[in-house]
Amino acid sequence: MSQQKLDFGIMLNGPGSHMNAWKSDQVPNDASTNFEFQLNIAKRAEQAGFSFVFVADGLYIHEKSIPHFLDRHEPLTLLAALAPVTQHIGLVGTISTSYSEPYTVARQLATIDRLSHGRAGWNVVTSPLEGSADNYSKGNHPEHDVRYDIAEEHLQVVQGLWDSYEDDAFTFDKTNGRYLDRAKMHTLNYEGKYFQVKGPLNAGRSEQGQPVIFQAGASPKGQAYAAKYADAIFTLGEDKDAAIRNYDSIKQQAIEQGRNPNDIKVYPILAPIIAKTEEAVERQYEEIKALTNIEEALDYLGRYYDHHDFSQYDLDAPFPDLGNIGQNSFRATVDAIAIRAKEKHLTLREVALEETVRRSPFTGTYETVANLLIEWFEDGAADGFIFGPHIYGTVYDDFLNEVLPILEAKGYYDTGYQGTTLRQHMGIPYKENRYSKQSIH
Known part of the structure; x- marks a missing residue:
């Protein structure tokens, strides 16, 4: 039996991933802005032992956009609201490197990481939609590969700023009047092609060192970027053979970057269609298609x-x-x-x-889907999955109440948390400060 356990994250994606999920009677029609609905999804995921919630984002809409994209919460504000009303689950949000300033991003994410006691994560995106440029004053939308060059500098700056203070820099020594050990405060002085940032950041480090870095780029340039910098990667997972090739490629590229391949986790998208019987599965699929x-x-x-x-x-x-x-x-x-x-x-x-409504590989009865999840895990196609159903409703209930217990009974899932930080939940190491000669962890 496998010694490792399956890991799950969950998307907070309004009513669901389907473009017309809002039409379903299973969800409130204002699900994309209904905080109570989103909080309920997050709390149930936390009770079930999911490692993180993930909030996607986009910077450009028009009248033909996905309906529930027309009015939705900004990710970091939503995650900040979730931080004090959750206890264990990680809080991951999307921010664009093409249309944000790294100093501001570093402050925002550091704050969420501190508010949540080490549970923050950043999904790094480069913003694919060209119309995004029309909403910012930065000129034309950068070409695909240039966006990744910008992203590389952006992340270097943000992670450099997160190391502005060593772990024990703040002494709070009232007797001697020393708030800070100044020798453990560092100025970045970053000079790049796209960013010039002095620092230091006015934010210390959290219980996990730095927020976890997520990435979803599937192009060669995007995958190379992820293998170099990401702690976790979201993949499409359209079929197992392709998922295995993708998984192996990511891990090999991580090795070539001098990284431990076990320190970078791969999460294919999981949009299951599940029910008690095959007939009920087919009815569910047809109902979603009819939307x-x-x-x-x-x-x-x-x-x-x-x-x-x-x-x-x-x-x-x-x-x-x-x-x-x-x-x-x-x-x-x-x-x-x-x-x-x-x-x-x-x-x-x-x-x-x-x-x-792509027909997911994970379409079938509870037992069938549970066994497929185990098969992908054991065959090296996934370290975990990012759960993003077509509609949040009965499929979410069934996954929590029917599929997870099967995985747990077979020894492939544990609803308990092994630590307090997102890095501990995911089984990736504490992020050491680059200036520390000897870690206190």
Whole structure:
């Protein structure tokens, strides 16, 4: 039996990952801004032993955006609100390196890390949508690979600022009037191509040293970035063989960067369709599919291609050759769509409808899905999973009440927490301060 245990995070994604999840009777229609609803999801995940909640984000919308993206909470504000009303679960939020200042990001995340006693994490994104540039005064949207060059400097600055103080820098010595051991305060003086930041940061370190770094880039440039800097990576997980290849690639690149591959965790997306019987599974799948019509599906598909207008094409002709459209946005996603459409001879209609509710590999009865999770884990396709159901409702209930107990009974899951910080939950080491000669941990 495996000595390791499966690990789970959960997305706080409004009513769910489906574009029209808000239409379902299983969730409140204002779920994207309903704090009580989101708090309930987080608290139930905490009771079930999930390592973290994750809040995604985007910086550009228009009238054809996913409906519940039109009005949703800013991630760090939401996580700050969750910090005092949760006790164990990690708090992970998305921030763009293309449209934020590293000094501000460092302060914000350091504050959440301190408020939560070492439970903060940062999902580093480069903002794929070109329209994001229209909402900021930074000029044109940077090209795909340039965005990762900016992201590299941005993260170097943020992590450098988080090391402004060694762990025991603040002495609070009233007798001698010394608030701080100044020898343990450090100025960054970063001079890069994109950022010039002096420091130090006016924030000390937390119980886990630094917030956990998450990343989801699947392009070669994005994966190389993640292998160098990330503590955890979100992947698509569309099938097990592809997941294994992706997992092996990430771990190998981590080794090439001089890292311990066990210190970087891989979390495929988990959007299960589960029920007691196969017949009930199929009914559930059809009900989710029925939430979307073809016009809405085309709009959803267009998001990956900078909101390209797909209504101009024949729905029942082969999926069109789009050239470079989308290459500066969701590059890995649009490449995967093109490959799948060509290999399976899919029409535009089939691709669009499939994208709104992709049939997850984890579709089946409770026992079937539990065994598949174990199989992926044992075969080296995942260290854990990021749970993001199409709709938060019965599938969430069933996963917590039916699937997790099977995993626990088989020895692959534990609802208890092994420590107090997010790093401890995930089994990754404390982040040492670069200036410390000898860690006190």
